Amino acid sequence: MRKKIIAGNWKMNKDIHETVSLVNEIKDRLNGLSKNNVDVIICPPFTSLVIASGLIKGSTIKLGAQNMYHKDDGAYTGEISARMLKSIGCEYVILGHSERRQYFSETNEFINLKVKQAILYNLIPIICVGETLEGRESKVTKNIIETQIKGVLSGLTQEQINKIIIAYEPVWAIGTGKNATPEQANEVHQFIRKIISRLYSWDTAERLTIQYGGSVNPQNAYDLLSQSDIDGALVGGACLKADSFINIIGAATQCYVK
Numbered sequence: 001m002r003k004k005i006i007a008g009n010w011k012m013n014k015d016i017h018e019t020v021s022l023v024n025e026i027k028d029r030l031n032g033l034s035k036n037n038v039d040v041i042i043c044p045p046f047t048s049l050v051i052a053s054g055l056i057k058g059s060t061i062k063l064g065a066q067n068m069y070h071k072d073d074g075a076y077t078g079e080i081s082a083r084m085l086k087s088i089g090c091e092y093v094i095l096g097h098s099e100r101r102q103y104f105s106e107t108n109e110f111i112n113l114k115v116k117q118a119i120l121y122n123l124i125p126i127i128c129v130g131e132t133l134e135g136r137e138s139k140v141t142k143n144i145i146e147t148q149i150k151g152v153l154s155g156l157t158q159e160q161i162n163k164i165i166i167a168y169e170p171v172w173a174i175g176t177g178k179n180a181t182p183e184q185a186n187e188v189h190q191f192i193r194k195i196i197s198r199l200y201s202w203d204t205a206e207r208l209t210i211q212y213g214g215s216v217n218p219q220n221a222y223d224l225l226s227q228s229d230i231d232g233a234l235v236g237g238a239c240l241k242a243d244s245f246i247n248i249i250g251a252a253t254q255c256y257v258k
């Protein structure tokens with residue numbers, strides 16, 4: 001059975017003081033929760049990674065970054081490498097988030113370079129794909145997803161494909177309070193698994209973790225997470241308060257108690 005993975009994407013939120021409070025609160029609240037089969041990841045901004053890394057030591061919380069560059073080091077002003085992230089205890093990195101595609105013109109080809117570099121440094125990339133509202137309304141969701149998946153995973157070996165997470169995040173559902181219905185999301189997750197099975201094998205597709213993201217909150221989390229092919233959530237807004245983040249994790253633990 002695939003493990004549920006709940007990741008909090010803090011985006012450009014929380015200074016270092018706010019980070020200390022939030023991480024401590026999440027840590028305290030997690031202690032009271034039975035987390036069998038649920039992994040918890042927090043992805044604060046770059047400036048908070050070092051302090052968060054220290055705070056979560058000895059806990060089950062894992063650390064992720066929100067982006068990275070695909071070169072080892074050098075004259076790339078403003079960028080952060082996989083090696084740097086690894087050196088401060090990051091185990092995950094979100095790549096190809098729709099906000100990076102939209103505001104920073106990231107393409108599938110560029111994201112593909114980062115994916116390969118992340119894997120090289122033993123960082124697990126959480127690779128985001130998702131259609132716009134226009135895409136969904138023109139009924140080309142599957143074409144968009146297939147192009148994105150093939151682009152971001154281009155050239156990945158069988159061994160490399162086992163070291164990634166995919167996050168399906170319909171752009172129209174991000175930060176809008178309008179989540180995909182559990183059935184809509186599950187249908188796309190199954191489609192992603194089908195593409196992976198064609199590109200690699202059914203076994204690989206079955207093992208792949210596919211998270212859903214887009215307005216996940218404590219109210220809708222259980223229904224989304226109990227779908228057959230939804231293996232976790234990439235949470236934005238609702239991860240900025242310990243209460244709602246913990247309740248989403250709690251919903252994930254409930255999915256095993258049927």
Ligand code: PGA
Binds near residue numbers: 174175213214234238
């Ligand atoms: P949201 O963001 O939960 O605020 O919709 C999700 C994401 O962008 O990862």
